Amino acid sequence: MWGPPDAGKLKGPVPRLDTLWKVERILIEAWEADEPPLSFEEIKRRMGSKGIRHATVKTCVAELARHGDVAVAKSGVLWNRWTPAAVAADNARKWIKL
DSSP: OOSOTTGGGOOSOOOOHHHHHHHHHHHHHHHHTTOOOBOHHHHHHHHOOTTOOHHHHHHHHHHHHHTTSEEEETTEEEEOSOOHHHHHHHHHHHOOOO
């Protein structure tokens, strides 16, 4: 059966895809600005939605962590996947002009 390994443990509604994208965008912007790891409360604050639940943010972060996009620690959540601009810069360094 395809799906998250703990899909049976999720109670209630699953976060919408646009919510997941908002969390992802917040983490990428924090990473590009070289900020320290963000707490779940800080992610909620930056989303601007007053009705967002802590469990929703936590589920979005868990999904991103399952794919290896973020690192979750006691101090917070940190983006650890390469962005397209970083990949292009890294590829430019690999080529040697002859």
